[in-house]
Amino acid sequence: MKQHAVTYELIKECRRSGARLGRLHTPHGTFETPMFMPVGTQATVKTLSPEELYDMGSQVILSNTYHLFLRPGRELVKKAGGLHNFMNYKLGMLTDSGGFQVFSLGALRKISEEGVMFRSHIDGSKQFLSPEVATAVQEDLGADIAMAFDECIPYPAEHDYAKRSTERTTSWAQRCLAAHTKEDQSMFGTVQGGMYPDLRKLSAEQLTELDFAGYGIGGLSVGEPKAMMYDILGPTAEALPKNKARYLMGVGTADCIVEAVNLGVDMFDCVFPTRVARNGTAMTNSGKLVVRNAAYAEDFEPIERGCGCYTCRNFSRAYIRHLFKAEEVFALRLLSIHNLYFLLDFTKRIREAIMGDRFPEFRESFLKNYHY
């Protein structure tokens, strides 16, 4: 077994659920799990400064290989001294491999065993991403964690296709590891397998053998019912080694996070809080609140009473709604701050609950009060 630059330390397991309390040791610090990672696709968490992220308790953040590869390009980021220097974020960083773009840019791409041909959504030019290219680009970007290049398939998908795709993800994972040389960076593999338990199990086993530093669970929350996601997630997480971090990719919302923690997941990322914020929706302990709606025109309460975020400490629903109606950019910032704070604080409360041996109670009371 090789020495990884990023390691997971299991601190405590909940005795009445799958929840785990842990620490992620990285070249840029040690971080606590379960953890939510804000997404900064293009080397910026949209609308926010690094200082604002630190203030809300942000630990590891995400950036995206595909997007930075297209613009500004790997050479430029490398010349800048890597992503940390380029965007001046001093804590943990993870780059997604571009595997999700294989899914989300479905109309603009062609997959082969060798890799994926993309038609750039920016200028239409042809671009090629393979396990080797994605790994090399991620080494140039220099995040603490690089993700193996995978294929994220849509839901629904035929078993036959899911099987071939899962096998491809495994062979791509091998190629990624073989190509990876950067010593102060670790690589996580990504489990696929669609909504098929047999494929999930196979994928988890094959990737575990490859001894990645941690494991992403991909291909979930792509449109399937939540119950199905949990059904797949539980066994998948269980099939992964206990001494490695488990990262449910692309999730999400508070209810999904608490359920996934319950099933043994340690890390999360999602565009949901920031995207939804820019579209006028706030996340709260009782579910979403569309602050843009007329109901809040004269509501001078904060988004959520008792919330410690900058937005809630200083501004009312009525004010934020006004900013949205007037299309003022401050509105986007205020809700982005609140939503990220909410999830970061939420995972903190989850950690405290696990530590205090009351995670099942925490989960139950949270879900009871939460409206979808």
Added chain:
RNA sequence: GGAUGGGUUCCCGAGUGGCUAAAGGGAGCAGACUGUAAAUCUGCCGCGUUUCGCUUCGUUGGUUCGAAUCCAACCCCAUCCA
């Protein structure tokens, strides 16, 4: 006082005899958003008992099988002339 242009659904604005409850935009209202092609997208937007009925295009009256569209008078608005 005279001349010309004009008054269209919350606003702007198209429409000049039937295919018009009336284009398009704005405003308003609501919904969606889960490893970011997203400060985006979608729907509603005269009223109602909603595959049908009713009311509406400055006002009143008229022509016509049929009028926002044609005619008359009147009331407003804009510009110009006195």
